[in-house]
Amino acid sequence: MTVLEYIKQKPLxxxxxxxxxxxxxxxxxxxLPELWNLTHxxxxxxxxxxxxxxxxxxxxxxxxxxxxxxxxxETLTEIVHAAxxxxxxxxxxxxxxxxKFIALDIG
Numbered sequence: 001m002t003v004l005e006y007i008k009q010k011p012l013x014x015x016x017x018x019x020x021x022x023x024x025x026x027x028x029x030x031x032l033p034e035l036w037n038l039t040h041x042x043x044x045x046x047x048x049x050x051x052x053x054x055x056x057x058x059x060x061x062x063x064x065x066x067x068x069x070x071x072x073x074e075t076l077t078e079i080v081h082a083a084x085x086x087x088x089x090x091x092x093x094x095x096x097x098x099x100k101f102i103a104l105d106i107g
Contacts (some may be wrong), residue, residue, distance in 0.1 A: 003101050006057070014103075015051035015059045022047070022062075034066045037082035044083070048090030052100055060105035061087050067106070080104070 006012060022033050025043050036044055048059045061083035066076055087102040094100065 001099055003058075006099050006101075013055055013057045015048070015056045018047065018060070018062055018064070018105075032065065032070065034063055034071070034079050034083070037062050037079050037086055041082060041086050041089075044086040045090045045093065048087055049093050052090060052094035053096055055096070055098065057099055058101045058103050059087050059090060060103045062105070064105050064107040 003012070019027070019033055022036060022043070025040075025047075027033055027036065044062050051059050061080070063080055063083045066079050066083070068076060070076075071079060084102065084104070091100045091102060
């Protein structure tokens with residue numbers, strides 16, 4: 001089912017914050033949270049899986065600040081691919097029966 005088909009039938013529930021949860025897991029002030037897709041993917045997966053398990057239909061990738069002003073092209077590509085991989089792994093690890101979608105988050 002596509003997200004458009006889904007929203008014709010039911011409300012779409014989005015996930016919540018990522019940054020504050022990463023801070024609780026040890027993200028330091030000034031540290032770029034997008035890099036955690038590469039250095040701490042297991043932490044990203046746990047947060048996203050928790051959102052799915054709590055009833056969210058949509059989990060945003062950890063890419064809010066991923067842009068060419070902060071990262072060179074190669075690093076940016078690596079971050080985005082790793083973020084999508086984390087969200088897919090979280091979706092696949094969640095055994096809740098509701099529909100699950102992934103959104104690329106760009107601030």
